[in-house]
Each structure stands twice: as C-alpha cells, then as structure tokens.
Amino acid sequence: GESVGLHLPTLSVQEGDNSIINCAYSNSASDYFIWYKQESGKGPQFIIDIRSNMDKRQGQRVTVLLNKTVKHLSLQIAATQPGDSAVYFCAEGANTGNQFYFGTGTSLTVIP
Amino acid sequence: DAGITQSPRHKVTETGTPVTLRCHQTENHRYMYWYRQDPGHGLRLIHYSYGVKDTDKGEVSDGYSVSRSKTEDFLLTLESATSSQTSVYFCAISEGGPTGELFFGEGSRLTVL
Numbered sequence: 001g002e003s004v005g006l007h008l009p010t011l012s013v014q015e016g017d018n019s020i021i022n023c024a025y026s027n028s029a030s031d032y033f034i035w036y037k038q039e040s041g042k043g044p045q046f047i048i049d050i051r052s053n054m055d056k057r058q059g060q061r062v063t064v065l066l067n068k069t070v071k072h073l074s075l076q077i078a079a080t081q082p083g084d085s086a087v088y089f090c091a092e093g094a095n096t097g098n099q100f101y102f103g104t105g106t107s108l109t110v111i112p
Numbered sequence: 113d114a115g116i117t118q119s120p121r122h123k124v125t126e127t128g129t130p131v132t133l134r135c136h137q138t139e140n141h142r143y144m145y146w147y148r149q150d151p152g153h154g155l156r157l158i159h160y161s162y163g164v165k166d167t168d169k170g171e172v173s174d175g176y177s178v179s180r181s182k183t184e185d186f187l188l189t190l191e192s193a194t195s196s197q198t199s200v201y202f203c204a205i206s207e208g209g210p211t212g213e214l215f216f217g218e219g220s221r222l223t224v225l
Contacts, residue, residue: 032211043202043216044155051211089154093210098162099145099170100210104154 005071021089116217135203149182
C-alpha cells in the first residue's frame with residue numbers, strides 16, 4: 001500500500017508562535033493532497049488542499065507547501081492559538097487510483 | 113460543515129451479532145466512503161461507493177459489506193461482529209473521488225464485547 005507518514009508524532013508550541021507539521025509521501029503519482037485537523041472525539045476537519053501543479057497554497061493562517069522532488073508536504077500554522085491543539089494528518093490521492101491514503105497524524109499542543 | 117450524518121454515534125454489541133451503521137448525506141456527492149480509525153493505524157478504507165449500487169472494496173474489507181440504494185445513503189454492515197472490529201468508523205463524501213475534496217462525518221464508535 002501507499003506510505004504516508006509524519007516526521008514527528010507530537011509537537012508542542014507556545015501560543016503565538018508558528019507551527020510546522022510535516023508529511024512524507026511515497027507515491028510519485030499522487031497529485032492531490034489534503035490536510036486535516038481532528039479534535040478529540042470528532043471527525044477529521046478539512047483544512048486546506050493542494051494539487052501537484054502548485055508548490056504553495058495559503059488559507060486563513062495556514063499555508064501548505066508541496067515539494068514534489070522529495071515527496072514532502074508541510075502545513076504551517078501562523079500565530080498558533082490554543083484552539084489549534086489537535087491531531088493533524090495529511091492525505092494523498094491520485095487520478096490513477098481510487099482512494100486516499102492517510103498518515104497517522106501529529107498531535108499539536110499549544111502552550112498558553 | 114458538510115451535510116453528513118452518521119448513526120448510531122455510539123454502539124455496544126456482542127460478538128457474533130449483526131451491526132449496521134448508516135451514513136446519510138445531503139450534498140448529493142457521488143463518492144461515499146467508509147473508514148475505520150484505530151490507534152497507530154490512521155484511517156483505513158473499508159469500502160467505497162462511486163454511485164448508486166456501485167461499490168468496491170478497500171484495504172480492510174474482510175468482515176464488512178456495504179450497500180448504496182440511494183445517492184444519499186451508504187450503509188456499512190458487519191454480518192457477525194468480532195472484537196477486532198471495535199473501532200471508530202467514519203463516513204466520508206467527495207464529489208470528485210481521490211482528487212476532490214473529501215469531507216468526514218463525526219464518526220460512529222463501535223464496541224464489540
């Protein structure tokens with residue numbers, strides 16, 4: 001199967017600092033990527049996506065960077081807030097496949 | 113929020129009993145998915161549907177069956193529940209399949225004793 005993994009299982013940041021969460025993927029054919037936020041007891045919440053024809057995409061306080069050369073994806077959260085504390089994971093999909101593949105997640109803790 | 117409703121949200125059952133989980137969407141999306149989420153495994157695909165009566169297996173489909181008789185409903189059935197099927201089950205929907213936005217329901221927590 002596909003391998004979508006995260007470099008760090010946990011991340012603690014000070015409130016107001018920027019957070020960077022990383023994701024490695026293995027399928028060179030993947031052309032669509034999504035970042036999700038999952039709070040305890042809830043379903044994954046769509047944050048931002050990016051297609052393989054882009055290197056960077058920005059949303060509200062979040063930026064996703066895609067490096068296809070090294071098959072690496074990152075999520076940057078600006079001015080991290082306590083409400084950002086959650087598990088974040090990435091997903092990849094491809095036109096040539098029929099499903100998404102997910103990483104196990106990084107747990108982000110924001111210290112007030 | 114995407115209009116996805118899962119039921120029941122919590123269920124405790126005994127080994128060997130049948131269980132059906134329901135996913136209902138109001139978005140008229142073509143693709144519907146059932147995933148299970150277990151510690152250390154991330155989300156794993158059980159079955160998916162790409163249209164009414166069109167379904168296919170995912171990576172962990174053994175012991176599960178699905179049906180989709182209407183666009184808005186996707187049912188997941190455990191014919192004879194086992195303890196290994198204790199998990200949190202998520203339904204997801206997408207209009208574009210694996211290259212389109214994927215939205216999740218709130219999950220159904222199933223405990224098989």
